[in-house]
Structure formats: C-alpha cells, structure tokens
Amino acid sequence: xxxxxxxxxxxxxxxxxxxxxxxxxxxxxxxxxxxxxxxxxxxxxxxxxxxxxxxxxxxxxxxxxxxxxxxxxxxxxxxxxxxxxxxxxxxxxxxxxxxxxxxxxxxxxxxxxxxxxxxxxxxxxxxxxxxxxxxxxxxxxxxxxxxxxxxxxxxxxxxxxxxxxxxxxxxxxxxxxxxxxxxxxxxxxxxxxxxxxxxxxxxxxxxxxxxxxxxxxxxxxxxxxxxxxxxxxxxxxxxxxxxxxxxxxxxxxxxxxxxxxxxx
Amino acid sequence: xxxxxxxxxxxxxxxxxxxxxxxxxxxxxxxxxxxxxxxxxxxxxxxxxxxxxxxxxxxxxxxxxxxxxxxxxxxxxxxxxxxxxxxxxxxxxxxxxxxxxxxxxxxxxxxxxxxxxxxxxxxxxxxxxxxxxxxxxxxxxxxxxxxxxxxxxxxxxxxxxxxxxxxxxxxxxxxxxxxxxxxxxxxxxxxxxxxxxxxxxxxxxxxxxxxxxxxxxxxxxxxxxxxxxxxxxxxxxxxxxxxxxxxxxxxxxxxxxxxxxxxxxxxxxxxxxxxxxxxxxxxxxxxxxxxxxxxxxxxx
Amino acid sequence: xxxxxxxxxxxxxxxxxxxxxxxxxxxxxxxxxxxxxxxxxxxxxxxxxxxxxxxxxxxxxxxxxxxxxxxxxxxxxxxxxxxxxxxxxxxxxxxxxxxxxxxxxxxxxxxxxxxxxxxxxxxxxxxxxxxxxxxxxxxxxxxxxxxxxxxxxxxxxxxxxxxxxxxxxxxxxxxxxxxxxxxxxxxxxxxxxxxxxxxxxxxxxxxxxxxxxxxxxxxxxxxxxxxxxxxxxxxxxxxxxxxxxxxxxxxxxxxxxxxxxxxxxxxxxxxxxxxxxxxxxxxxxxxxxxxxxxxxxxxxxxxxxxxxxxxxxxxxxxx
Numbered sequence: 001x002x003x004x005x006x007x008x009x010x011x012x013x014x015x016x017x018x019x020x021x022x023x024x025x026x027x028x029x030x031x032x033x034x035x036x037x038x039x040x041x042x043x044x045x046x047x048x049x050x051x052x053x054x055x056x057x058x059x060x061x062x063x064x065x066x067x068x069x070x071x072x073x074x075x076x077x078x079x080x081x082x083x084x085x086x087x088x089x090x091x092x093x094x095x096x097x098x099x100x101x102x103x104x105x106x107x108x109x110x111x112x113x114x115x116x117x118x119x120x121x122x123x124x125x126x127x128x129x130x131x132x133x134x135x136x137x138x139x140x141x142x143x144x145x146x147x148x149x150x151x152x153x154x155x156x157x158x159x160x161x162x163x164x165x166x167x168x169x170x171x172x173x174x175x176x177x178x179x180x181x182x183x184x185x186x187x188x189x190x191x192x193x194x195x196x197x198x199x200x201x202x203x204x205x206x207x208x209x210x211x212x213x214x215x216x217x218x219x220x221x222x223x224x225x226x227x228x229x230x231x232x233x234x235x236x237x238x239x240x241x242x243x244x245x246x247x248x249x250x251x252x253x254x255x256x257x258x259x260x261x262x263x264x
Numbered sequence: 265x266x267x268x269x270x271x272x273x274x275x276x277x278x279x280x281x282x283x284x285x286x287x288x289x290x291x292x293x294x295x296x297x298x299x300x301x302x303x304x305x306x307x308x309x310x311x312x313x314x315x316x317x318x319x320x321x322x323x324x325x326x327x328x329x330x331x332x333x334x335x336x337x338x339x340x341x342x343x344x345x346x347x348x349x350x351x352x353x354x355x356x357x358x359x360x361x362x363x364x365x366x367x368x369x370x371x372x373x374x375x376x377x378x379x380x381x382x383x384x385x386x387x388x389x390x391x392x393x394x395x396x397x398x399x400x401x402x403x404x405x406x407x408x409x410x411x412x413x414x415x416x417x418x419x420x421x422x423x424x425x426x427x428x429x430x431x432x433x434x435x436x437x438x439x440x441x442x443x444x445x446x447x448x449x450x451x452x453x454x455x456x457x458x459x460x461x462x463x464x465x466x467x468x469x470x471x472x473x474x475x476x477x478x479x480x481x482x483x484x485x486x487x488x489x490x491x492x493x494x495x496x497x498x499x500x501x502x503x504x505x506x507x508x509x510x511x512x513x514x515x516x517x518x519x520x521x522x523x524x525x526x527x528x529x530x531x532x533x534x535x536x537x538x539x540x541x542x543x544x545x546x547x548x549x550x551x552x553x554x555x556x557x558x559x560x561x562x563x564x
Numbered sequence: 565x566x567x568x569x570x571x572x573x574x575x576x577x578x579x580x581x582x583x584x585x586x587x588x589x590x591x592x593x594x595x596x597x598x599x600x601x602x603x604x605x606x607x608x609x610x611x612x613x614x615x616x617x618x619x620x621x622x623x624x625x626x627x628x629x630x631x632x633x634x635x636x637x638x639x640x641x642x643x644x645x646x647x648x649x650x651x652x653x654x655x656x657x658x659x660x661x662x663x664x665x666x667x668x669x670x671x672x673x674x675x676x677x678x679x680x681x682x683x684x685x686x687x688x689x690x691x692x693x694x695x696x697x698x699x700x701x702x703x704x705x706x707x708x709x710x711x712x713x714x715x716x717x718x719x720x721x722x723x724x725x726x727x728x729x730x731x732x733x734x735x736x737x738x739x740x741x742x743x744x745x746x747x748x749x750x751x752x753x754x755x756x757x758x759x760x761x762x763x764x765x766x767x768x769x770x771x772x773x774x775x776x777x778x779x780x781x782x783x784x785x786x787x788x789x790x791x792x793x794x795x796x797x798x799x800x801x802x803x804x805x806x807x808x809x810x811x812x813x814x815x816x817x818x819x820x821x822x823x824x825x826x827x828x829x830x831x832x833x834x835x836x837x838x839x840x841x842x843x844x845x846x847x848x849x850x851x852x853x854x855x856x857x858x859x860x861x862x863x864x865x866x867x868x869x870x871x872x873x874x875x876x877x878x879x880x881x882x883x
C-alpha cells in the first residue's frame with residue numbers, strides 16, 4: 001500500500017508555542033523508508049513535543065505533517081494509527097490491572113477491528129491468540145505472559161509498551177526514550193531485543209534517546225534539537241561531532257559519556 | 265412584576281442561598297481536601313436540625329428565655345459536628361481513602377441510609393417545631409414587605425461563615441496546609457504534612473457546617489422525617505455548578521441555585537426543581553468542572 | 565487465563581428454566597418480589613457494563629423512569645396494554661434518549677460523569693413531580709398487561725405469565741450482553757479504565773466505546789423500568805426517578821459484583837429479600853439495615869456476591 005517512491009514522513013514548518021515558550025520552531029524533517037532516526041536534545045529541547053505533534057496528540061500552532069504524502073495534521077491519534085504510524089511512551093502506557101497477554105490481546109483485537117473486521121467478534125479467537133504469543137516471543141517477554149503488568153519490572157513494561165505499539169503493524173514507529181528508567185547494564189540488551197524485533201517487522205523508526213552510545217550504535221541518522229529548533233540533521237558520526245551539538249546537546253562531554261540529564 | 269414581588273424574590277433567594285451556602289461549603293471543603301463526595305453530608309444537616317429543635321424545646325421547657333435559645337443552635341452544631349463527624353470519619357471513611365472515588369460515594373450513600381433511620385429511632389417519627397428563636401427576634405418592614413428578622417440573620421450568618429473560612433484558609437498555618445493538600449495531595453505527603461490529621465479536622469469542620477445549616481434552618485420549618493433528602497441533591501447542584509472543592513464556587517453556586525429557585529417558586533412553581541438541575545446540567549455541559557474549579561497540579 | 569470452560573450460557577439456560585418453573589410454584593408475594601428483582605436486574609446489567617469501564621452513573625433512574633412512564637402513559641392515554649407494544653416502546657424511548665445524552669456524557673469521567681448523569685435524571689424528576697398530567701408526586705396506576713392480545717382470566721396467572729415473559733427477556737438480554745462482553749469492543753472496559761491514552765493510540769475511539777456502552781445501559785434500564793411499572797401496577801417519581809432510585813441501582817451493582825452477567829439477577833434477589841425482611845422486622849429501621857449491609861459488602865466483599873460464587877465453583881472467570 002505504501003508509496004515507496006516519496007518520503008514516508010514529512011513535517012513542513014512545524015511550530016508550537018506554549019504561551020511564551022517556543023517548543024517547536026520551524027521543524028522541517030523528511031524521513032524515508034528504512035531509516036532509523038535518533039532524536040537527541042536536552043530536556044525541554046522539544047523532542048517529545050515533536051513526537052506528540054507528529055502522532056496527533058498535540059496540534060501544532062502552525063505547519064503540516066504528512067504521512068506518505070497525506071496531510072495528517074488535524075487527525076486524532078487513533079486515525080494516525082490506522083494510517084500506519086504508531087508510538088511508544090517514555091512512561092509505558094499499559095493496562096496495569098491486566099496481564100501482559102491480555103494487554104497484547106486487546107491491542108491485537110483493536111488492530112483487527114481496525115482493518116474492517118467487526119469489533120463484535122469474540123476477542124479470544126485462535127488467530128489473535130497465536131499472534132499475541134508470537135509477539136510475546138519476538139520481544140522476549142513470554143515468560144511474563146500471565147503476570148499482571150503492574151508487577152512487571154520497568155524494562156519488561158517498556159518492551160510490552162513497544163510491542164503494543166507494533167501490534168497494528170505500522171510503517172513508522174516513534175519511540176519516546178525507550179531506555180529511560182533502565183539501568184546502564186540493561187540498556188543495550190533491551191535495545192538489542194527491540195531493534196532485532198523491529199528489523200524483522202520492516203518498520204521505519206524514530207527514537208528519542210539521551211545516551212549517545214546508543215544513538216551511535218543503532219541509528220542511521222541523528223536529529224539534534226535545541227530550544228525547539230533542529231541544529232543538526234546528519235548521520236551519527238557527523239552529527240555527534242558537530243560543535244553546536246557538542247555544546248548544546250552533549251554538554252561538551254566526550255561522545256559516548258553518559259548524560260547527566262535526569263529523566264523525569 | 266412589581267417592586268414588592270421583586271424584593272420578596274430577592275430576599276427569599278438570598279435567605280435560601282445563605283443556608284445552601286453554609287451546607288454546601290462544608291461539602292465542597294470535604295471534597296476538595298479528601299476527594300470524597302459525601303452523600304451523608306445531608307445527614308449532618310438533618311441531625312443538626314433535629315438536635316437544635318429538640319434542644320430548643322427542652323431549653324424553653326426548663327424556663328429559659330426565647331432569646332437564649334440561640335445558644336442551643338450553637339450547641340447542636342458543635343455536638344453534631346464533633347460527635348457524628350468524628351464517628352463517621354473514624355469508623356468508616358478512613359478505611360476508604362485507598363478506594364475508588366465512586367466506591368467511596370457509595371459508602372457514604374450507605375451511611376446516608378443508616379443515619380436517616382437512626383434519626384427516626386432516636387427522635388421518633390413526629391415532626392418537631394422550634395420557632396422560639398424566630399419569635400425572639402420578631403419581624404421587620406423592608407420597603408413595604410414584612411420579613412422575619414431571623415430569616416435575615418441567616419444571610420448574616422452565611423457572610424460570617426464565608427469570611428471566617430476565608431480568614432482560616434488564608435491567614436492561618438493550618439489553612440495553608442489545607443490549601444496545599446487541596447492543590448496536590450502526593451506532594452503534601454512527601455513534604456511531611458500529616459494528611460490523615462488534616463483529613464479528620466477538615467471532615468469535622470465540614471460536618472459542623474452541615475449541622476449549622478440544619479440547626480439554623482430548624483426554627484423556620486417543621487423538622488420531619490425525610491426532609492433532608494432534597495438537600496443532598498441541592499447541595500450537589502451547588503458544588504457542581506460552582507466547581508467541586510472551590511469555596512468561591514460554593515458562594516456563586518448557592519446564589520445561582522437560591523435565586524433561580526426563588527424566581528421559579530414565585531413565578532412558575534411547577535418548574536422549581538427542574539430549574540435547579542437544568543442550570544446544573546447546562547453549567548456542567550459547558551464547564552465540566554464547574555465555574556470555579558480549583559486548579560490542580562498537572563499529573564502528566 | 566480462560567482455560568476453564570465458560571459455564572455462563574448453560575448456566576443462564578438452566579437458570580431460565582428453573583426460574584420459570586419456580587415462578588409457577590412459589591406463593592404470590594414471593595413471585596412479586598422476584599419479579600421486581602428480575603426487572604431491576606435488567607438495569608443492573610447495564611450498570612455492570614459501565615462499571616467495568618470505570619463509569620458509575622448516579623442517574624440511571626432517568627431511564628428507569630422513562631421506561632416506566634412510557635408504559636404508564638401509553639396505557640393511560642392510548643389504552644395500550646400489550647407487552648409486545650409497551651416493551652419495544654420503552655426500549656425505543658430510553659435508547660434514543662440515552663443515545664442523545666451519550667453525545668454529552670461520553671466526554672465525562674469519574675465523579676463528573678456521576679454528577680452530570682445525576683443532573684439529567686433530576687431534571688426528569690423535577691418535571692414529573694410538578695406536572696399534574698403526569699401524575700405529579702403520586703404518579704398513577706398501570707393496568708395489567710396483555711400478551712399478544714391475550715390476557716389470562718385469573719390475576720395470578722397473568723402475573724405468572726408476565727414473570728415468564730420477563731425471564732425470557734432477561735435471558736436474551738443477559739446473553740446479548742455476555743457475547744458483547746466477550747467481543748473486542750466489550751473488552752474495551754478494563755482497558756478504558758486503566759489507560760485511555762493507550763486505547764486511543766491503539767486505534768479505537770474511547771468516546772465511541774463509552775457512547776455505545778452508555779446507550780446499551782440506557783436501553784436496558786428503560787426496559788427494566790417498563791417491566792417494573794407493569795409489575796408494581798403503578799408508577800411514581802419518588803421510587804423510580806429520584807436520586808435514591810439511582811443509588812439503589814448502583815448499590816445492587818456492587819452487591820451483585822460485576823464478574824458475570826448472571827450476577828445482577830442473584831444480587832437483585834438478595835437485595836429484595838434483605839429489604840423485605842428488614843422491613844418486616846424493623847419498619848422504621850429497614851434503611852439502616854440495608855445501609856449497614858451495603859457497608860459490609862464494600863468493606864468485606866468488594867467483588868460482590870459473584871466473587872463468592874466464582875470462588876465456590878473454582879473458576880476465576882473474568883468474563
């Protein structure tokens with residue numbers, strides 16, 4: 001279905017102001033299929049605002065968002081999901097009183113209802129159950145299948161959150177700080193699982209990240225945000241050595257050193 | 265509509281608003297601080313009225329003057345607020361703080377049923393009349409219409425309650441603690457505020473305000489079983505219109521409900537209740553949190 | 565989870581047959597009580613659906629009243645007494661009203677949802693108590709129903725017939741809601757309560773899901789009110805439309821438990837037995853007994869009667 005020739009995701013002159021604060025200042029980004037884009041920037045630089053605007057949670061003050069050439073600026077998150085763009089959250093948004101399995105099953109049911117099949121079919125039906133078990137395996141969380149998600153460790157919840165975003169088989173996935181709240185030792189193993197799974201599913205990824213080592217290792221391109229503007233848009237080895245990026249984003253630390261910025 | 269009717273409506277409305285305010289401000293205070301929508305608040309009102317009527321009767325029988333019966337209104341307010349408020353909070357509500365808001369509402373509904381019948385068991389089914397305080401003050405001529413002075417003092421009492429609460433909340437340490445808890449409960453706990461203690465004091469204060477409303481109204485009505493049922497929903501309407509948890513909201517809500525009802529009673533008696541709830545629905549449709557919803561801290 | 569077999573459908577079927585047979589055997593007063601219970605249970609099924617999504621309406625007496633007064637007015641002014649006309653009429657009136665108000669209420673949650681639904685129900689109450697042609701505070705009588713134009717000579721037989729009709733109605737309603745709750749849409753209950761943002765991002769409109777649930781519950785409460793009017797042979801605003809009637813419905817919901825569509829029937833019967841005996845035993849303190857019972861349920865049995873039944877039968881079914 002996707003139009004392979006043109007850009008997948010495009011923003012044109014995207015602006016967002018909250019009162020006197022400018023959270024997005026003329027953001028122009030074009031993403032083509034297959035890219036893995038790292039979004040970096042200090043807290044308050046406008047990264048999450050960007051993700052929120054692109055996925056319909058926030059409406060830009062001005063500017064346009066295109067998905068496969070279609071203007072989606074005014075659409076609601078659920079409509080954008082239907083068009084093939086999904087997201088994860090910095091704080092995992094899961095159904096806390098239900099098990100990991102039930103979380104994914106409901107996601108699968110909705111995704112299925114979205115494709116024109118009635119939402120009134122029984123949820124517990126074979127194709128959905130199989131699909132969910134396959135997803136649990138792909139994200140290596142099958143051992144937590146029947147555990148209530150409120151009791152799951154943060155890393156597992158993060159994986160579940162991403163897995164839920166992927167149930168609808170999107171073409172574009174935005175990850176909001178997939179490794180925040182995860183210990184340094186676990187970050188890489190988590191990202192390995194995520195990236196392996198995402199590659200299997202052939203999805204274009206944009207992700208917000210504070211850890212420059214992770215950005216360096218997993219991305220093909222970096223967008224550096226500073227005060228609502230994009231100050232660098234280049235492959236990681238170039239962007240991360242850009243003097244402006246080093247001053248305003250990395251804080252003049254050496255590339256790869258862990259950031260002092262706490263995650264709220 | 266001639267001048268006299270307009271004046272009557274205005275005074276009726278203000279008197280009605282006054283006692284609605286006294287009752288509702290207790291309800292809104294409890295909701296603001298404890299996040300409990302207390303259906304049993306009407307019971308404090310009913311108990312206050314019964315207690316006041318009973319005490320006034322005993323007091324006059326003992327030979328005291330009519331003028332001194334005002335003391336009994338105060339006694340009824342304090343006794344009902346302290347005893348009933350304390351018992352309700354300690355025996356039931358403190359176990360509900362971790363529960364869902366709506367389940368807590370249901371628990372207060374259970375309390376409402378219990379306390380309604382407890383009145384019948386203690387005070388019996390016959391109505392009480394205790395109009396001595398009203399006679400003590402006589403009546404007065406305002407612009408050609410005769411009003412009881414007692415009714416007018418209700419307006420004064422409401423103003424005193426309003427100013428008193430305002431001073432309490434803005435000028436005392438305890439009041440600032442309270443506002444901190446209304447604004448952000450989690451933050452207050454982490455700052456070391458003893459929220460449990462704030463709760464019980466608030467609840468007793470709220471109960472006293474409910475009881476005061478009832479005790480002060482008692483001399484003007486016949487205190488009979490079931491008379492408080494309407495007060496539940498009327499005070500709900502007041503706090504919903506004004507914004508749940510907001511004290512200025514309770515003033516505006518009470519004025520809107522009181523005057524709207526007075527206009528309806530004098531001109532279109534068949535829409536008396538309808539008007540109140542139609543106003544409530546309209547306000548909620550356009551301002552879901554009410555006119556003066558207290559600002560809450562962002563949770564995301 | 566659901567590895568154990570779901571016994572809801574056979575259970576309901578057995579229950580239907582048992583109830584109809586029992587209806588023919590029990591004394592008059594018991595039949596009246598159970599008829600009232602089952603009529604109310606229809607409304608409680610609707611509240612169950614809302615409850616699972618975290619929504620509690622303190623104003624469903626609105627639809628109760630609409631259903632009841634539709635029946636009463638059709639009988640009084642147009643001489644319609646047949647259940648085949650009355651019940652569909654009540655269903656249509658309450659469904660349309662629920663659908664329309666749903667556009668407003670679907671934006672509200674928690675206490676604000678409860679308050680706005682209360683306001684709407686009190687508007688109807690305010691109209692009814694002050695309107696002479698609608699019976700004012702006393703309400704008015706409702707004639708005995710006919711079935712497809714047929715009416716039993718014996719009053720008691722007619723009551724048994726109505727009870728059987730109600731049982732079938734309840735059976736159908738319970739089955740439909742049961743299948744609904746098993747569907748994807750029906751499962752969007754706990755999910756909505758837990759996390760609306762996620763539901764939106766998964767691709768479903770929370771507002772739409774709530775609107776559907778609300779309309780369903782309105783329809784059920786309307787039919788319940790119609791059946792109640794036919795059972796009591798009268799309608800009046802205080803016992804059917806006032807906020808206390810809404811409170812009673814919510815009470816029976818928590819007493820029943822929201823674990824299964826069969827729960828409201830059981831919970832509603834327990835409620836009426838409790839009330840009947842409490843009234844017999846202490847006419848001036850029956851509310852006190854009922855209130856104390858409600859508190860005990862809230863404290864010690866938050867899952868309602870159904871949680872006990874589910875434990876006894878060992879099957880922890882979420883459906």
